[in-house]
Amino acid sequence: MLFAREPRFAAIEAQAGPLPWRTRPRGFPGLLRTICGQQISNQAAGAIWRRLSALPGALTPEGLLALDDAALCGAAGLSRPKAAHARALARACLEGALDFAALARAEDEAAVAMLCALRGLGPWTADVHLLFAEQRPDIFPSGDIALANATQHLFALPARPAPRALAAMAAAWSPARSLAARLLWHHWRHVTGRPLVEDP
Structure with a gap:
């Protein structure tokens, strides 16, 4: 479904290699x-x-x-x-x-x-935990700088999208926004030549 809506996602693994499916423990x-x-x-x-x-x-x-x-x-x-x-x-x-x-x-x-109600836990922390530990399928951490950089590069945008603009753009990728985020992180690692590490 995601690839049908946005074919540029389908080309990422051909260039960057297989997408590593990273998880974290719950709790x-x-x-x-x-x-x-x-x-x-x-x-x-x-x-x-x-x-x-x-x-x-x-x-x-x-x-x-x-x-x-x-x-x-x-x-x-x-x-x-x-x-x-x-x-x-x-x-x-x-x-x-x-x-x-x-x-x-x-x-x-x-x-x-629920997560943001706790001291020191903001939307980024909540989204990343729900994506990797709870493995929810439709989470997109729109405040993540690497995702913004990857989106700018993949879609040839004139500037890096701000969190609100990135969230609006990602709405079109629902209900597979978690997969979109994983692919964008993977794309950005490939573009920047950074090694694969556990954390996004």
């Missing part, structure tokens, strides 16, 4: 991984995640709250704001403010709102 670890990737490069996010996930207990809410700044900011490399966001997420899970079972049942807009 706390997957959302914590997405927090690590906020506003930094893929390579930096991957390095931080490897150090964080190696800390004993870090991938459970209880264990993460037991870690001090020396561990989260020093050993793992999280910024102090991200460490605060990670702790807020852990507390929300323990206190029942975030119910991942309810999140899985919620419609897309409601799920985004």
Whole structure:
């Protein structure tokens, strides 16, 4: 359906190779991984995640709250704001403010709102988590700079589209916007010559 609506998507794999189908764990670890990737490069996010996930207990809410700044900011490399966001997420899970079972049942807009209600979680974080961890089929992180750059290049636009314009453009790719996002990230990696890493 996506390729019929927009044939330029169909040509991406011929140039960039097979699309890697990346996923993340559902629940706390997957959302914590997405927090690590906020506003930094893929390579930096991957390095931080490897150090964080190696800390004993870090991938459970209880264990993460037991870690001090020396561990989260020093050993793992999280910024102090991200460490605060990670702790807020852990507390929300323990206190029942975030119910991942309810999140899985919620419609897309409601799920985004549930995540954005938490400290430090904005639309980008919510969308990326729902796309990769929940594997929802019609999510498009319109605030992602790489997606905007890829769209400008693929469609030969005169300027990089702003988030609102990109969201409006992506509406035409529903109900397969998640696939469109994956293909655009794949296209941009190919165009820029960047290595394939776990995070978008």
